[in-house]
Amino acid sequence: MKNRxxxxxxxxxxxxxxxNFVGGQIAVLLKLPLFLDTIGTFxxxxxxxxxxxxxxxxxxxLSISITNPQSLFYVINFMLMGxxxxxxxxxxxxxxxxxxxxxxxxxxxxxxxxxxxxSYFLFNGFGVSGTGVLGGILMGSGVPVWASAFISNMSVDxxxxxxxxxxxxxxxxNIPQKTLVKLPNGNVFLNAYKK
Amino acid sequence: MSYIELKNxxxxxxxxxxxxxxxxxYAFEEGKLYGIIGENGGGKTTFCxxxxxxxxxFYGGDLTGEVFIKGKEIREWESSAxxxxxGYIFQNPFTQISGIKETVFEEIALGLENLGVEREEIxxxxxxxxxxxxxxxxxxxxxxxxxxxQRQRVAFASIIAMETDxxxxxxxxxxxxxKGTSDIFEIIHLLKEQGKxxxxxxxxxxxxxxxxxxxxxxxxxxxxTNGKTSDVFSDVNLLNEGVNIPQIALLSNDMKEQxxxxxxxxxxxxxxxEQILKKGSEKICH
Amino acid sequence: MMDETxxxxxxxxxxxxxxxxxxxxxxxxxxxxxLGLITLFFQHWQVNVVITLVFILLAVAAGCFxxxxxPFLKLGLVIGPFFFIVRxxxxxxxxxxxxxxxxxxxxxxxxxxxxxxxxxLVVCGILVLCTVTIKAEDLTYSLExxxxxxxxxxxxLSSLQLIIDLKDKTKVxxxxxxxxxxxTEGNVFVRIKAFVPVLSPLFLGAISGAEEKTIAMDxxxxxxxxxxxxxxxxxxxxxxxxxxxxxxDILILGLIILGVVL
Ligand SMILES: Nc1ncnc2c1ncn2[C@@H]1O[C@H](COP(=O)(O)OP(=O)(O)OP(=O)(O)O)[C@@H](O)[C@H]1O
Ligand SMILES: [Mg+2]
Numbered sequence: 001m002k003n004r005x006x007x008x009x010x011x012x013x014x015x016x017x018x019x020n021f022v023g024g025q026i027a028v029l030l031k032l033p034l035f036l037d038t039i040g041t042f043x044x045x046x047x048x049x050x051x052x053x054x055x056x057x058x059x060x061x062l063s064i065s066i067t068n069p070q071s072l073f074y075v076i077n078f079m080l081m082g083x084x085x086x087x088x089x090x091x092x093x094x095x096x097x098x099x100x101x102x103x104x105x106x107x108x109x110x111x112x113x114x115x116x117x118x119s120y121f122l123f124n125g126f127g128v129s130g131t132g133v134l135g136g137i138l139m140g141s142g143v144p145v146w147a148s149a150f151i152s153n154m155s156v157d158x159x160x161x162x163x164x165x166x167x168x169x170x171x172x173x174n175i176p177q178k179t180l181v182k183l184p185n186g187n188v189f190l191n192a193y194k195k
Numbered sequence: 196m197s198y199i200e201l202k203n204x205x206x207x208x209x210x211x212x213x214x215x216x217x218x219x220x221y222a223f224e225e226g227k228l229y230g231i232i233g234e235n236g237g238g239k240t241t242f243c244x245x246x247x248x249x250x251x252x253f254y255g256g257d258l259t260g261e262v263f264i265k266g267k268e269i270r271e272w273e274s275s276a277x278x279x280x281x282g283y284i285f286q287n288p289f290t291q292i293s294g295i296k297e298t299v300f301e302e303i304a305l306g307l308e309n310l311g312v313e314r315e316e317i318x319x320x321x322x323x324x325x326x327x328x329x330x331x332x333x334x335x336x337x338x339x340x341x342x343x344x345q346r347q348r349v350a351f352a353s354i355i356a357m358e359t360d361x362x363x364x365x366x367x368x369x370x371x372x373x374k375g376t377s378d379i380f381e382i383i384h385l386l387k388e389q390g391k392x393x394x395x396x397x398x399x400x401x402x403x404x405x406x407x408x409x410x411x412x413x414x415x416x417x418x419x420t421n422g423k424t425s426d427v428f429s430d431v432n433l434l435n436e437g438v439n440i441p442q443i444a445l446l447s448n449d450m451k452e453q454x455x456x457x458x459x460x461x462x463x464x465x466x467x468x469e470q471i472l473k474k475g476s477e478k479i480c481h
Numbered sequence: 482m483m484d485e486t487x488x489x490x491x492x493x494x495x496x497x498x499x500x501x502x503x504x505x506x507x508x509x510x511x512x513x514x515x516l517g518l519i520t521l522f523f524q525h526w527q528v529n530v531v532i533t534l535v536f537i538l539l540a541v542a543a544g545c546f547x548x549x550x551x552p553f554l555k556l557g558l559v560i561g562p563f564f565f566i567v568r569x570x571x572x573x574x575x576x577x578x579x580x581x582x583x584x585x586x587x588x589x590x591x592x593x594x595x596x597x598x599x600x601x602l603v604v605c606g607i608l609v610l611c612t613v614t615i616k617a618e619d620l621t622y623s624l625e626x627x628x629x630x631x632x633x634x635x636x637x638l639s640s641l642q643l644i645i646d647l648k649d650k651t652k653v654x655x656x657x658x659x660x661x662x663x664x665t666e667g668n669v670f671v672r673i674k675a676f677v678p679v680l681s682p683l684f685l686g687a688i689s690g691a692e693e694k695t696i697a698m699d700x701x702x703x704x705x706x707x708x709x710x711x712x713x714x715x716x717x718x719x720x721x722x723x724x725x726x727x728x729x730d731i732l733i734l735g736l737i738i739l740g741v742v743l
Contacts, residue, residue: 007253007704011691013636018643019684022651026679029655030665030672039680059640066612069556069604124593126567136571140583145573163673170677171684179692181209181255190210249696275705283700290693293701294646295638297618300491304712306701309631317712318491322483331483339642354700 008182009052016044016056017063023167035160038081042107042168045085046094047175049184053082070128077115084110085168089185094169095192104165105158112154125149131156197222197263198392199246199361204260206241206250215241217416218260225360228383228393230407230424232400234437238416239396243285243363245269246394248277264361279310282354285365288346291353292338299330299349302338306357324352328382344375351382362386365396380406404428404441404462412438429460443467494716495619501543505718506620507627508726513539513607515733520603522740529599536606545613552612556605561598568594617641622715631709647683654679 017040024037041060045053057078065072084107088094093103119127119135125145126132135152139145172189180186200223206216215238223229231239244250248269251258262269264280272280285291296302300321307317325331330348333341338349347367354362364383368376380402387393387406397403403410403424410427412420414436420427427433428444444462451460457474461467496503504512516536520529540549572594574587621634658679659665665675 007695007699008691010632010635011639011694011698012688014639014643015684015687015691017640018647019680019687021644022647022683023680025648026651026655026676030675030679032672032676033669034673036676039684043684055636059636063640063644065608067556069560069601069608072604072608123597124568124572126564126571132563132567136567137583139571139573140585142573167677167680171681174681174685175688177210178208179688182253182692244696247696247700249699253695253699273706274699275702275707278700278702278705281700283696285693285696287690287693290690291697293635293639293698294642294694295618295635300488301712308709308712309702309705309707311705311707311710313710314491314712314714317710318488322488325483334483335487339646350697357702 009048009184012044012048012183013052013055013059016040016052017059019043020056020060021064034163036164036167038078038161038164039167039171041078041082042085042164043171045082046089046168047172047180047183047185047189048086049090050083050086052184053084053086054079055082057082073122073128074115074118077111077118080114081107081111086185090188092188092192094165094172095189097166097169100165100169101162104162107165108158108161109154111161112157113150115157116150116153119153120146120149127153127156198225198265199223200261200263201245202261202263204245204258204262206245206259207257208241209255211256213416215416216245219418221411221418221421223392223394225392226387226390227408228387228395228406230403230410231394231396231413232398232403232410232438233413233419237413237437239413240285240365241416242413243283243365243394243396246361247281247283247363248272248274275310278306278359279357280359281361281363282357282359283363283365284350284354284367286367286369288343288350288370291350292341292346294339296338298334299336299338299341299352300325300334302349303353303356306353310357320356320358321352324356327355327385328352343370344372347371347375347379351379355382355386359391361392361394363394366398367395368397368399368402376402398439400439401441401443401463404444412436414438425460425462428462491712494714496716499542499544501539502545502614503716504722504726505715506615506623508718508722509614510611511726512729513610515730517603517607519733519736519740520600522737524596526595526599529596529603533599533602533606536603536610540610540613543614548613549609553605553609556609557602560601560605564601565594565598568597618713619715622711622713625711635703643687647687650683650686651679654682 019040020037023039024035027034027036041053041056044056057080058075061071061075061078071078088103088106093099115127119125119131125139125148126135131152134156135148138148138151143151177190180189201219201221204216204219205214207214231242233239241250244254245262246264250256264272264277293302293305296305303321303324304317307320312320325334328348328351330352333345333349338346341349347370351367368379371379376399383393383395384406395403395407407424409422410424411418412427412433419436420430420433428440429447431440431445431448433440441462443464443466444460446467447457447461450456457470459466459470461470513536516532519532537549540546569590570584570586572587572590573585574589576588577585578588578591579586617638621637625631625634655665658675663675663678664671666672
């Protein structure tokens with residue numbers, strides 16, 4: 001009989017999408033200076049692998065666009081985060097706090113670069129949220145457009161993605177072993193916890 | 196040929212230190228209702244998952260021995276063929292609703308759609324179960340907005356609509372009130388009348404005493420006792436195995452110890468009433 | 482007694498009285514996006530405004546004006562001005578109109594701002610129009626009809642439902658945390674500390690639910706290899722509709738070529 005764990009992935013992906021939503025919402029309700037709206041992508045990507053992560057990112061982007069149309073143009077970024085979470089987790093990055101911070105920083109950096117490129121080529125260097133204002137202030141102070149785009153996007157991403165990765169780490173630590181064994185990246189975590 | 200047969204079955208979950216099922220041998224017959232009881236963590240759910248074909252394909256781990264469903268080894272079954280042969284209903288009414296359908300009618304139809312059943316037949320079958328389970332008033336409702344008890348009924352309906360010959364039912368009433376519980380048992384009784392083979396895990400021991408033909412007692416992964424319901428419950432030593440015994444069975448036992456046994460060992464209220472009435476009238480005659 | 486008309490509604494394709502709403506969801510999306518693409522080839526804000534108006538007219542034609550205009554204005558009136566203002570006051574241009582500190586209003590900035598603000602109106606128009614004229618389950622139905630596996634439908638529909646469910650649960654958990662004395666207000670660190678206890682029971686609960694759901698859906702033949710049937714269905718696309726969509730696409734392509742040539 002064919003393996004049924006494919007099914008489990010299909011049920012986890014919507015959870016990642018919904019958690020992205022509520023994470024962002026809770027951050028707003030608690031008036032946190034962070035987005036924290038990619039925790040689902042990080043966590044599901046990390047435990048269920050890059051492909052699942054990409055799907056979480058894609059579906060999140062599509063459903064968020066309904067209330068936040070600008071997001072649509074950053075769809076690559078949404079997917080990139082899932083891909084990176086899955087890939088880095090496979091390399092053991094989400095198994096300890098220091099490594100998780102490293103993963104968050106790497107992801108913030110890469111996503112920041114790709115976000116800046118999108119902002120630069122599609123939106124004249126202006127981000128589409130608070131980053132746009134930040135970028136604008138930099139431009140207004142005489143910083144070149146490309147540099148403003150990079151600085152504004154990257155700083156925001158790195159500040160947000162490290163705590164996001166840490167929350168994902170905490171969640172993963174509390175996922176029961178019996179669930180982890182059924183997931184593509186599960187063994188990475190189980191082996192690391194054994195030590 | 197037995198309907199469901201387990202031969203020397205042992206199973207260990209991945210990462211587990213001990214076997215969750217230990218060398219189980221048993222043959223189930225067609226058309227009977229089997230009560231599966233035993234202390235918490237004994238392995239009842241594992242046993243159900245095994246027969247549903249989820250072990251090892253979903254859980255992983257080490258399965259030894261053989262499980263035959265209608266003569267075919269479980270590992271050789273196609274998952275869709277198995278889904279149309281064995282229905283599975285469990286405790287949590289919330290996870291059994293798909294979350295992708297807008298009406299209860301469509302929710303009940305989902306399994307049939309997946310099996311590729313034609314539309315007219317889907318409609319007929321859904322209408323039938325809806326009537327059987329008396330949930331006509333719910334068909335238009337959004338399944339994601341029902342109460343726990345209503346969801347459990349819809350979950351039952353969704354599985355019954357698939358018209359499987361075998362039903363595995365794991366603690367269906369633990370989240371329900373007494374009314375909901377007796378409704379569900381009415382349905383289970385109805386299914387048995389229709390000739391289904393039913394494996395039922397249930398902690399409410401009086402209900403097992405009333406409805407089960409045979410009882411299996413599982414403790415620490417072992418099948419420690421099995422047999423006809425009245426025989427199993429007439430052994431009060433079962434109490435030492437962490438299994439409850441119906442109050443009526445205890446009463447029958449007391450009577451026996453007092454030297455005034457019932458003619459037949461009663462395990463349900465109606466049996467006891469019959470016996471007592473009989474005894475009473477005998478007395479009057481004397 | 483069961484409602485006969487309700488049951489019969491599954492015997493015929495889902496149709497409304499409105500011709501536009503009855504178009505195949507994929508054809509709707511095709512038309513909306515094709516219209517939207519025009520903006521990219523004519524770099525005139527007036528064109529963008531016209532297309533936005535076309536979207537509003539389409540909403541009227543679909544009989545959805547009321548449900549369309551609210552969300553559209555709410556989005557458009559935030560996003561449009563935002564896109565305009567950041568460009569108008571920060572974009573470094575040559576033709577200075579006003580300068581004070583970092584504020585640097587130039588003609589180029591204003592032009593760019595109007596251009597982008599109106600493009601974003603078009604984008605908002607497409608998205609809001611999609612949400613008010615297309616039901617998610619109709620979209621997944623037509624995707625399955627062109628060969629997209631039903632797992633994908635499940636993921637889309639399930640995401641939408643889970644967002645609703647988890648949002649409700651968030652409220653419940655936050656209220657109970659508050660009543661248990663866990664602080665959800667105070668300085669930033671207090672509030673950050675409150676975040677994880679709210680999110681993690683939600684998330685972990687959902688993950689353990691996913692295992693049970695896998696089992697429950699498996700019992701409903703979810704992993705069946707047979708092609709599945711559909712109880713609820715849409716009409717096959719009429720020939721006239723196909724021709725209409727092709728004509729619209731050709732027309733728009735023509736316009737675009739015209740725009741590029743001019
Ligand atoms: N997925 C799993 N991975 C590892 N061990 C498990 C898993 N599920 C159950 N177990 C263990 O297997 C044993 C049998 O559990 P099972 O759930 O089958 O018992 P049960 O009789 O159904 O209990 P209850 O009456 O509480 O429902 C227990 O020791 C349990 O901890
Ligand atoms: Mg159990």
